Amino acid sequence: MSETDQEDKTELPTEKRLREAREKGNVPRSRELANVAVLGCAVLALKATAGSIGATSMDWMRGALTIDPAILGTQGRLLPHAAGLFGKLMLTMAPLLLAALAACAIAPAAMGSLRFAGQSLKPDFNRLNPKNGLGRIYGKEGMAELVRSLLRVLLIGGVGIWMVYHAFSSLLSMPLASLEQSVAGGVHMAMNALLAMVGALGLLALIDVPWQHIQYRNKLKMTKQEIRDEYKESEGNPELKARVRQVQAQMSRGRMMDAVPTADVVLVNPTHYAVALKYSAEDGMRAPVVVAKGTDELALAIRSIADSHRIAIVEAPPLARSLYRQAQVDQEIPVKLYAAVAQVLSYVYQLRAWAPGRGPMPSLAELDAGPEGAIDWDPMDNGPMSGNDVKGPTR
Numbered sequence: 001m002s003e004t005d006q007e008d009k010t011e012l013p014t015e016k017r018l019r020e021a022r023e024k025g026n027v028p029r030s031r032e033l034a035n036v037a038v039l040g041c042a043v044l045a046l047k048a049t050a051g052s053i054g055a056t057s058m059d060w061m062r063g064a065l066t067i068d069p070a071i072l073g074t075q076g077r078l079l080p081h082a083a084g085l086f087g088k089l090m091l092t093m094a095p096l097l098l099a100a101l102a103a104c105a106i107a108p109a110a111m112g113s114l115r116f117a118g119q120s121l122k123p124d125f126n127r128l129n130p131k132n133g134l135g136r137i138y139g140k141e142g143m144a145e146l147v148r149s150l151l152r153v154l155l156i157g158g159v160g161i162w163m164v165y166h167a168f169s170s171l172l173s174m175p176l177a178s179l180e181q182s183v184a185g186g187v188h189m190a191m192n193a194l195l196a197m198v199g200a201l202g203l204l205a206l207i208d209v210p211w212q213h214i215q216y217r218n219k220l221k222m223t224k225q226e227i228r229d230e231y232k233e234s235e236g237n238p239e240l241k242a243r244v245r246q247v248q249a250q251m252s253r254g255r256m257m258d259a260v261p262t263a264d265v266v267l268v269n270p271t272h273y274a275v276a277l278k279y280s281a282e283d284g285m286r287a288p289v290v291v292a293k294g295t296d297e298l299a300l301a302i303r304s305i306a307d308s309h310r311i312a313i314v315e316a317p318p319l320a321r322s323l324y325r326q327a328q329v330d331q332e333i334p335v336k337l338y339a340a341v342a343q344v345l346s347y348v349y350q351l352r353a354w355a356p357g358r359g360p361m362p363s364l365a366e367l368d369a370g371p372e373g374a375i376d377w378d379p380m381d382n383g384p385m386s387g388n389d390v391k392g393p394t395r
Helices: 003-008 015-023 031-048 050-065 069-073 075-103 106-111 130-138 140-166 168-176 179-219 224-235 238-262 296-308 317-326 335-353
Strands: 265-268 273-278 289-295 312-315
Touching (some): 031 050, 031 075, 031 106, 075 106, 106 179, 140 168, 168 179, 238 273, 265 335, 273 335, 289 317
Antiparallel strands (some): 265 273, 273 289
């Protein structure tokens, strides 16, 4: 990746980007922390088991240096004898080997990267590209590795010089001591040197771990376009979602229009609002149900369908507005509008039963507003409705 492309990546990686990187085996790693974990655990295990390892090693050495003349005379027994000696040596060193092996999981666990990623086993031919290799060597990664190597040499060298300086007098007196005392003194100084080395490398690991996390996130940074593309991929394309909503609205509108012919009455405003109601006690309805509602063009469409199917159309502006705002399609009307809607339905039923020559035409008295604020009365309306407000024939 060129430096120009990297400069365009200004956004922190998303959780999806981090998860995909972990699945591919791309996780933060700290070589310094791994060195400290393995070396430190091995030194501690050696210090804890030094006595038993020393005694077992002495026995092993005696056995190895004591050669049975019968083995020398039989060529077929020499190889099994050597294999047995090697097996005893491995048993002697087993605590150290197990401690070092277990320590291999400490660094990944501390870095939050202890996981098995099958995709990391796939061959990556980009690593064989000389250009990429030279970029890592002479780029920022190479410079960072050079600095770490120099610090590592300085720390370990400084610890070595400091240990030799403080143990110089002991080293001069070793030739005058017995073999056992010299060996014990040498092992003690070696253990102290190893512990000091672990401490020095631990200081380097404290610097390297946060640096590796920072570098890891910087490598996974994203451009603003990548953020937008990922959002579209995960949440769905906004244009597609808008189209889906549009289709759903059209389908819902189509279902409403199909239900208008089944309505008993359509309340209008007279042109801006239209609400179609249906009530059938025989079907077990507890209250009138809104089968369709709409404003402006949709309201005109509802009126047109109602006209063509001889549905009663009543101009009741406050009640129409209240029903439109407070009621939902395919649901019962609010309880506080029961009284007003009951008056309208009663008027519609009377109008259906009326015929010329059977007395005066039914009229609709002023609607009962019900509880305070139930119906949204507007002073711009024409006041109480009368029979002349009914538009269109009844069914």
